[in-house]
Amino acid sequence: xxxxxxxxxxxxxxxxxxxxxxTNISGxxxxxxxxTVDAAAAAGRHTPGEDVRPFRVAMSAEALNDLRRRLQAxxxxxxxxxxxxxQGVQLATLKELTRYWTTTYDWRKAEARLxxxxxxxxxxxxxxxxxxxxxxxxxxxxxxxITHGWxxxxxxxxxxxxxxxxxxxxxxxxxxxxxVVIPSLPGYGFSAKPTAPGWNPVRIAQAWDVLxxxxxxxxxxxxxxxxxxxxxDAMGRLAPNGLKGIHINLFLGGxxxxxxxxxxxxxxxxxxxxxxxxxxxxxxxxxxxxFGYLVEQVNRPETIGHSLADSPVGLAAWMIDHDAISYxxxxxxxxxxxxxxxxxxxxxxxxxxxxxxxxxxxxxAWLYWENGRAxxxxxxxxxxxxxxPVAFSAFPEEIVGAPKTWLERAYPKLxxxxxxxxxxxxxxxxxxxxxxxxLRAAFKSLR
Numbered sequence: 001x002x003x004x005x006x007x008x009x010x011x012x013x014x015x016x017x018x019x020x021x022x023t024n025i026s027g028x029x030x031x032x033x034x035x036t037v038d039a040a041a042a043a044g045r046h047t048p049g050e051d052v053r054p055f056r057v058a059m060s061a062e063a064l065n066d067l068r069r070r071l072q073a074x075x076x077x078x079x080x081x082x083x084x085x086x087q088g089v090q091l092a093t094l095k096e097l098t099r100y101w102t103t104t105y106d107w108r109k110a111e112a113r114l115x116x117x118x119x120x121x122x123x124x125x126x127x128x129x130x131x132x133x134x135x136x137x138x139x140x141x142x143x144x145x146i147t148h149g150w151x152x153x154x155x156x157x158x159x160x161x162x163x164x165x166x167x168x169x170x171x172x173x174x175x176x177x178x179x180v181v182i183p184s185l186p187g188y189g190f191s192a193k194p195t196a197p198g199w200n201p202v203r204i205a206q207a208w209d210v211l212x213x214x215x216x217x218x219x220x221x222x223x224x225x226x227x228x229x230x231x232x233d234a235m236g237r238l239a240p241n242g243l244k245g246i247h248i249n250l251f252l253g254g255x256x257x258x259x260x261x262x263x264x265x266x267x268x269x270x271x272x273x274x275x276x277x278x279x280x281x282x283x284x285x286x287x288x289x290x291f292g293y294l295v296e297q298v299n300r301p302e303t304i305g306h307s308l309a310d311s312p313v314g315l316a317a318w319m320i321d322h323d324a325i326s327y328x329x330x331x332x333x334x335x336x337x338x339x340x341x342x343x344x345x346x347x348x349x350x351x352x353x354x355x356x357x358x359x360x361x362x363x364x365a366w367l368y369w370e371n372g373r374a375x376x377x378x379x380x381x382x383x384x385x386x387x388x389p390v391a392f393s394a395f396p397e398e399i400v401g402a403p404k405t406w407l408e409r410a411y412p413k414l415x416x417x418x419x420x421x422x423x424x425x426x427x428x429x430x431x432x433x434x435x436x437x438x439l440r441a442a443f444k445s446l447r
Contacts, residue, residue: 052214055119055130055190057111059357064107067312067356071102074313085327088292089317093331097320098313100334101349107357110350113158121190122214124207127199130154130190131183133215136165138177142447143217144439145181145208146428149226149250150297150364151319153189155351156429157182159342163436170433175447176440183211185227187363189354194363200370201227205234209243221443223247225427227367236386245389245415247442249427251402253410254283262287279401286399290323297368305362308355315361316352323399326425341423341430391416391442393435397424416442 079091114132121130132154135141144164148156163170164178184191186199186207208231212220219242224232229248236246254262258280261269265288268280296304308315320330332338333345355361390411394402396419404417418438423431 052120052122055121057114057119057190059107059111063357067353068102070312071098074098074311085324085331086289089321089327090331093320093334094313094317096334097316097345097349100345101312101316101353105346105349105353107350107353109346110155110353114154117158117161119190122211124210124214125203127186127194127207128192129183129186129207129211131181131211132161133182134161134165134180136177136179138167138174140175140447141165141177141179142443143179143181143212143215143220144443145183145212145220145222147183147204147208147222147224147228147231148185148188149224149228150188150367151322151351151355152226152426152429153351153354154182154184155347155354156426159432160428160436160439163433164439167436167440170436172437172440176444178439179217181212181215183208185231185364185367187366188360189358193360194366197370197373199367200374201230201234201367202238202374204231205238206240208235209238209240213242218242219244221245221247221446223439225249226425230371233386236388236390237384239384239387243388244446245391245443246386247391247393247416247439249393249395250398250400250425251392251407251410252400254279254400255406255409273403273405275401275403276405279403279406283400286323290399293318293322294368297365298372299369301365301369302362305365308361308365309359312352312356315356318361319352319355320348323425325397325399329424342432343426343429347429386411386413389413389415389446392418393427393438393442394419395423395425395427395431396420397422398427399425415445418442 076095077091080087117132118134119130119132121128123129146157146160148154161180161182163172164180167176168174186204187193208222221244222232222235223246224230225248229250229252232246232248235243255276258269260266262280262283265284268277272280304318308318321327329338329340329343330348333340333343333348355364390407390413392402392407392411392414394417404414407417408414418441420427420431420434420438423434428435
């Protein structure tokens with residue numbers, strides 16, 4: 001068993017301890033390594049009475065006209081008095097993004113891409129959950145549920161669907177195929193917004209298991225980045241029957257005994273390796289200057305939510321300021337047309353426009369408040385280890401590093417670890433082919 005402290009809340013809005021805070025878990029289950037899908041799922045059918053409904057995106061012309069009117073009527077803030085991004089999103093970047101949004105960007109293209117995919121809505125625990133479900137043509141495809149984070153959405157994962165479901169067309173083998181399920185988190189995108197507290201990562205983890213079994217999958221794997229890594233971690237600690245393993249690509253927890261020093265600004269202990277010292281200092285910098293959005297969303301999500309619901313430019317600024325590295329790339333993408341991996345200007349605006357049209361700026365932030373409350377309730381209490389194999393991919397431009405020594409302590413069942421040469425916080429979006437290759441390797445032993 002592991003223990004956590006309330007201090008870890010400061011370091012991350014996503015805590016594995018949520019599993020203990022919200023559920024009683026005794027022991028771990030033995031996972032089988034077989035992939036089985038019942039006949040109804042294989043035929044594309046769903047069990048009668050389980051309320052799985054087809055879904056299509058169809059935003060009104062009125063909503064799009066209102067967006068354009070608001071963009072054109074923007075009242076701009078004064079230009080920042082510094083020559084860098086130390087005060088946040090720079091005026092020049094935001095003006096160019098808004099110019100492109102107003103004059104060139106076309107949401108209908110995003111709608112067409114989404115509607116070309118099988119989308120559904122189903123009610124789980126009283127809440128409508130939207131999801132994409134793409135089956136591979138390969139008969140032994142491994143089912144996988146992939147969870148996005150904030151300020152992301154299902155838009156992030158669209159480019160990995162092809163490589164995962166049709167690996168032979170993307171340098172892989174037929175036996176590498178996945179059946180892909182990509183849900184929208186509660187309060188995000190086309191999923192319903194919670195009307196009462198309680199939809200934290202553990203409840204979402206439980207809902208995802210219900211979803212996979214409702215689709216007919218009796219065994220499957222899970223993947224997540226950002227908030228999705230917390231949901232996948234919670235799934236691993238809950239260890240529902242049929243979950244074979246998890247893959248994550250963000251590790252905010254770090255080494256528990258180092259957290260006080262990171263927060264206080266103390267120098268790294270001399271006993272750390274060079275890699276560990278580098279990440280210790282990286283976490284200190286993030287703690288000091290990179291957590292503005294997190295502090296607000298953990299504590300007062302509704303306060304910022306009112307602004308996010310009223311101003312599309314304000315929403316865009318809030319979303320692209322997630323972390324300094326990603327913001328730098330997005331700024332260069334708009335100002336200099338400098339590539340940001342596979343992410344285009346339209347991709348960035350697809351994601352922001354999805355938030356705007358669904359009015360989920362506030363409701364998406366509620367999840368951070370949920371995390372914070374559950375983390376404080378769980379502070380100092382033991383929690384179960386992840387009971388299934390864990391795979392981790394360390395991308396170099398992630399907001400924090402993930403030394404293997406720390407991962408091995410946090411996840412005794414760490415079965416796969418790889419350090420990549422490129423990619424960052426939005427790895428699936430930035431490097432879809434590389435990301436798909438990682439998932440093939442990570443889950444190879446579980447097929």
